[in-house]
Amino acid sequence: MRVPASRLPAVAAAAAAALAVACAACGSSGTSASGSASGGATFPVTVNAVNGAVHVRSRPTSIISLSPTATEMLYAIGAGSQVKAVDEDSDYPARAPRTKLSGFEPNVEAIVSDKPDLVVISNNVAGLAKRLAAFSIPVLELPPPATVSSVYSQLDQLGRATGHLGQAQRADSRLQSQIKHITAVVPRHSRPLTYYYELDQTYYSVTSGTFVGKLLALLGMKSIADAAKGAAAAGGYPQLSAEYILKAQPDYIILADTLCCHQSAATVGQRPGWSALTAVKEGHIIALNDDIASRWGPRIVDLLKSVEAGISSRGSR
């Protein structure tokens, strides 16, 4: 999940565009079929998602999630007991029934043989949704979002499809207030703090226009990748170079490759030339958990907390 999701700019861009179109309408009108203001489970239900109208005939009890983010969301809205299987990368929460299923190279036969009554995916690989539709299996596609508000809408879509709309809406407001709380305590600066966000050791990064970039913008931060030539063409995920990063002199270095590639403040300091960076000299290196940083479920709060803790320690110094 992690690397390719953030690294498939075309897919991300397409998904973002699709989301903008599809969800312009889906916010409230999606409820029409469920018709239940209390969030109670009235089935059948029709959920308007990125991949069109998804019809769920009865309350699903054998959900397969092929998206680590969707898995986290399902458990966050209290639908965990209805989950039958999750993909190999869905490692959170730990009690989720992890299997060998892959969200990248989905095996339709293996999915179908598990007899799911709802499949949640983040990436419609090779027309997966259509192929599963041939077996009358409803598929809900929740792609990498472009904005924070899409997270709420994805939680709502999952809530409707699983009969947990009320809990999904409570999760929304909890998330909203947590984010508000974090952004309220962060020290403000006259100019935005700049950061280099590292996705991997070949210097792939994010601009302020990406989902992660928008989260960090809530903390008053700005990516050095914004000025990179071709950043927009790369869907907001341009590749930078060591020279570019050194010359840009970011205030902070944020590492999202601590698990995949063992990067840390120590390894960054050892890179040739990097010790000349002020951020390295002053220890302004924030290490994130790659998994949290690449998912867009309720744990985006943890990401914000990590970064906030990193930049606030400077403010108090």
Next chain:
Amino acid sequence: MTAAAPGKAASSATTSGAQETAASDPPTPSAERRPAGRIRPGRAIAIATAALAVAMIVGVTIGPAGISIGSVVDSLAVRLPWHPAVSVPGIDVAIIWQLRLPRVVLAALVGAMLAGCGAAYQGVFRNPLADPYLLGVAAGAGLGATIVIVTRASSQLLPPAAFAGGLGAVVLTYLLGVGAGRDGQARRFGGGTASILLAGIAVAALLTAAQTYLQQQHSQTLQTVYEWLLGGLSTASWSDVTLIIPYVMVCAVALLAHRRLLDVLRVGETEANTLGVNVARLRLVVVIAATLGCAAAVAVSGLIGFVGIIVPHAVRLTAGASYRIVLPVSMIGGAAFLVLADVAARTVQSPAEVPLGVITAAVGAPFFLFVLRSRRARQDLM
């Protein structure tokens, strides 16, 4: 996938090459007759050296950070003893000394190794399409690197693993090939040389299959593996340079020391044997030397294709086919070529990097076709 490409090229090369040498007259050394338009040997070395100097200056001057030429000169000067009093930003000095210089030097070393080893392989196997990856270095190194990447071991282990994989593959190829060569059946393919080449193809195919399997099993690291396979120098450092320099020296000295024997071999294996050259020993020494150099280059740069083919052939076309010229000029010219290719790799889409293997293949593939189609070239190639 990428690792398979040299193997495939070699497979067609082996069959067609073997038939050709059998069918046509044995090639005769032609450098001494030096046709009109050929460059003199001394001048060829001078031109290649000048090209390398220019390439290195360009390489240090150009980069995504956009440092002015004056600052580049000052940054260079500031680290020298008795340097003039100049003030340059520390970050510029770091960029020049820690990023650009090691990268340029590493590109030169890798280019020299790939081109020199390509020339040596073409000589020792008497096959114009031989490249440094012929005996499985690429596939073995690719497998070693992939194992390190998918097991998420420290990236410090990447160069040693790739080096060990490359060496291991060639040792396997050689043992299998020489063993098969003793077989009477294999002799009909053209003796030891052909069976070694065929063993190389088999070993490369096997290791590439293992590498691809591992790669597909770990889709999360697909991109990292893929980028390594395509080759590049974006993480070059002085430690990479010091890591490979012993192997580079051994390889260069050993290959250059055998350049006259490679010339004798050009008349044919049997003929060289009657002239007192121990062909089997020569082949073993050249393969060991070339493998050390090539595996070291691959270990720090990944799989960079075509340098080992286009540079030696360009040298043969312009300066003659004698290995006394081809080996040294290929090394110097290969260094210059790869330094310039790397400048393109880091500036074409700056600040993003184009994989170096893509640049060399983009230049190399058309040239390769040209070499294949040119009759005159074919006569001169070996």
